[in-house]
Amino acid sequence: MSLRSEIGEQPAAVARLLAEGAADARRLGGLLSRAKHLTVAARGSSDNAATYGKYLFEGLASIVTASAAPSLVTRYGTPPRYGGGAVIGISQSGAAPDVSAVIAAARRDGALTIAITNRASSALARAAEHVFELRCGPERAIAATKTYTSSCVALAMLAGAAASRPLQFADLPQAMREAVDSEPEAARIARKIGSARALVVLGRGYGYAAALETALKIKELARVWAEPYSNADFAHGPRALLERGTPVLILGARGATERETRSLAAALRRRGARVYAITDDEALAAKVDDAVLLRRAVGELLSPIVLVVAAQHVAAHVARRHGRDPEKPAGLSKVTRTL
């Protein structure tokens, strides 16, 4: 039962990272604040954390932030000029050869390079000039959970330090505990999603990355076609997919996007979709067919780290509804080596 236990370990893992990583975050944040641009290299769940990091580095630290296209290094041998900028590589195992290749190219180019990893002795950690260690302890489940949320927290610590405006992390572990304890509500949502072969997952702004990660977890564990979109991108074509009864799972937070998200939920229900939410917004919860309502608010910028914990439970329970064991997802391995 490593998946369930690792979901439960997340509040403690994050509390440890916040305490033990604070000095590293300040030091590296100071270096990052001088970068002219930032690139983040990652795959899979780590790449979803990278998307969350993009919003934080652009919105909080004001640094233009790109996502690496590793094939430009590994297949074409034509990386961009990274010099003058910074490159962060994220890999829980540190064994991702493509991520290491981007970091190595950037380091040769004189860029600031930082590895975010759970293995301080990994190839990625050796490739980068600096290492920011996740300190999660071993992650045994094939689906990443604690390394995902810890990668998000690491990026938030670095972006806050680069902005000289640290985020208010004090309530985060407690709020994540509430999300861990929301498993009964998450299981109820999963029952209502039932055996649908496909669903849409929506998030907006800082919550977009949580939608990406939720959809990936559902794909990995339940083998259901879960498609993630930002509210806006969904309107540009993919909403054609909606049919009467299509389940839509919204990750919504109080803050700058709350009114838009409530309106969208109402509009989707009028179109006949079955709409569910994981949210700290009571007004959104009241507008949907069912919701996991998380009452302990941590602010919109950190909320995706809380919401995604409840979404991990949803994914595991959707898998069970499909007769699949989320502890043993088929056709996947813990470490995937791509170029």
Added chain:
Amino acid sequence: MSLRSEIGEQPAAVARLLAEGAADARRLGGLLSRAKHLTVAARGSSDNAATYGKYLFEGLASIVTASAAPSLVTRYGTPPRYGGGAVIGISQSGAAPDVSAVIAAARRDGALTIAITNRASSALARAAEHVFELRCGPERAIAATKTYTSSCVALAMLAGAAASRPLQFADLPQAMREAVDSEPEAARIARKIGSARALVVLGRGYGYAAALETALKIKELARVWAEPYSNADFAHGPRALLERGTPVLILGARGATERETRSLAAALRRRGARVYAITDDEALAAKVDDAVLLRRAVGELLSPIVLVVAAQHVAAHVARRHGRDPEKPAGLSKVTRTL
């Protein structure tokens, strides 16, 4: 029949843009070559063109290239510092308020701003300092075709000019004509995809954006759950979705990724997938269940512009297999205004 006729107009539209836009491309490319970083803002099909542009600007012109997160401007009011860099906004109609908002924020910040649009009198064109006009003539079909390929060509012209290494465009219109004429082969692939409710679309490197655009076209026109991935991202979780008989459509080109793509096609067939390809690589075509083979090569960097034309035919014919009229996709409008 505006969709079919606009698919057919693409070779002429691109030839016109190459001739009439050459001077603008040289001038703007010179300005872009001095940018410290680049951000591209777009939604929907234009955002898929932006992804293609990212590879060109990073791989050819060596400029770190980010994708804009418009909500940081429109919802949070916290754009990054664009000054010292450049921002390109892409919208065929020029009516996308979110894209215009990013351009306006960047211009206030002193960045170089360029609008790529089919409407020189649009709000986006007015917001940007410079306009690169697509010169496609009106696009009437709801699904973008000629404005998509022309946006890709515009980005290739700009990136080539910024790199002082113009791409060899001479054969492109003729190669696109061959793809327009491949409709019977594309229709045959669509028949074989049949009424599958879901399929995977794969591309790699420069071809990744073509996979994104192909999947979006299939969603819009056929309302089928077409999921696009790069070969590498697919291995990080989503390949769990593959079941015996799942159709996989590969957009593959000769060049740096050809061996990897051929191996992947063979591996997917061994896992029981039905694998189809749109490609200029005869060896890949021989390894799959069926292929649209386009014999006129234009080089790997431009090949996605050719392959996607055949993919437009596939999407339209998959729609017909599902009893949907691709000329009148349900639930969509030509101009989508999001923030």
